[in-house]
Amino acid sequence: MQVPESEPPKHLQRSEVEAALVRLVQDSGEMARACKLARVIAHGVQGMDGDDLLGKAMLLLLAERRKWRREVSTLGMLKGVMRSVAYRARHKPDYLLADDLCAPSDGDVEIESSPLAEGVSPEKDPARSIEGQSELAAVQHAVQGDEELEFLVEALAEGMTGMGIAKELGWDAKRYDAARKRLSRRLAALKTDRS
Amino acid sequence: MTHPNGDKPRDEQFLDALVEELRTMSDTEALEGENAEELVKLGERLLKSAREEAGKLRMAEARRKLSVASKNRPAFAPPSVADAKRYLESRPNMTLAARGLNELSDADVLDLFDQAKSLGESDNSDAKDNEG
Numbered sequence: 001m002q003v004p005e006s007e008p009p010k011h012l013q014r015s016e017v018e019a020a021l022v023r024l025v026q027d028s029g030e031m032a033r034a035c036k037l038a039r040v041i042a043h044g045v046q047g048m049d050g051d052d053l054l055g056k057a058m059l060l061l062l063a064e065r066r067k068w069r070r071e072v073s074t075l076g077m078l079k080g081v082m083r084s085v086a087y088r089a090r091h092k093p094d095y096l097l098a099d100d101l102c103a104p105s106d107g108d109v110e111i112e113s114s115p116l117a118e119g120v121s122p123e124k125d126p127a128r129s130i131e132g133q134s135e136l137a138a139v140q141h142a143v144q145g146d147e148e149l150e151f152l153v154e155a156l157a158e159g160m161t162g163m164g165i166a167k168e169l170g171w172d173a174k175r176y177d178a179a180r181k182r183l184s185r186r187l188a189a190l191k192t193d194r195s
Numbered sequence: 196m197t198h199p200n201g202d203k204p205r206d207e208q209f210l211d212a213l214v215e216e217l218r219t220m221s222d223t224e225a226l227e228g229e230n231a232e233e234l235v236k237l238g239e240r241l242l243k244s245a246r247e248e249a250g251k252l253r254m255a256e257a258r259r260k261l262s263v264a265s266k267n268r269p270a271f272a273p274p275s276v277a278d279a280k281r282y283l284e285s286r287p288n289m290t291l292a293a294r295g296l297n298e299l300s301d302a303d304v305l306d307l308f309d310q311a312k313s314l315g316e317s318d319n320s321d322a323k324d325n326e327g
Contacts, residue, residue: 026235026238027235028231028232029221029225031234031235031237033217036225037214051237054241058241059245075214079210079214135209136206153209156216158205159212162215180216183216184224184225184226184228185228
């Protein structure tokens, strides 16, 4: 007789969060992705650069102040947590994570991530759109002078996918990869732009 | 142009798309402009520090819970029924009902003990008030 398997919990357990973060930091490619994203999101946050922001996101996850839905990728989860930290830091100059860290883990500061859109939806929090403009502006500034990348960033902001953009422009895989490589290099350069 | 996430604002769409681009690019592309060795060192440093901080937070939370629990604990432990009876019998101003202690249920004995105890405390504080 087959024993029905119980469903795993909806959210990652602490040991699983820890394991996911260990995998992240030991993989230079994954770290490069996380750091690039962190630099973009940290743009305009006083006294906090991408590295600080990434470290704070790790802390919130390890301290179980953010629940991590099983189906959300590490990068997707980090994006949601880093955005919420950056949002609070931008709107509250004396923010030092204290609000997040003192709140109970089942409190209302928790922002869950979904596979489609991590973080609070803009409808619930219209101020988020202001914050995002500076993230987009940071990348627009970083790619200035490279017309292909300027278009790529603009089209991504319009909701197109990279593959969709390449198809529309008639780019082959080689040209698309080359453009992404240049975008990646420009994002790496953001690390020196400490606000 | 297709707009798969037409209802989302540009910033949200852009970050979602950027995550997708980063996720689907090769490691070589992702590492463009970066030092792989330094990134791993940075990651280990960030994780170590986050672990330490998270540990401190858990300790602080455990301490807080402990102090809340000890505050909620009653000032004196509930006595046994025999002790409660002895205490009640020793009280000089016992009522007739209290003298028939053996006929009362254990719960009633303990209830009577609580009442006598609180009356006794109130008498004591009244006496102190009158002294002052």
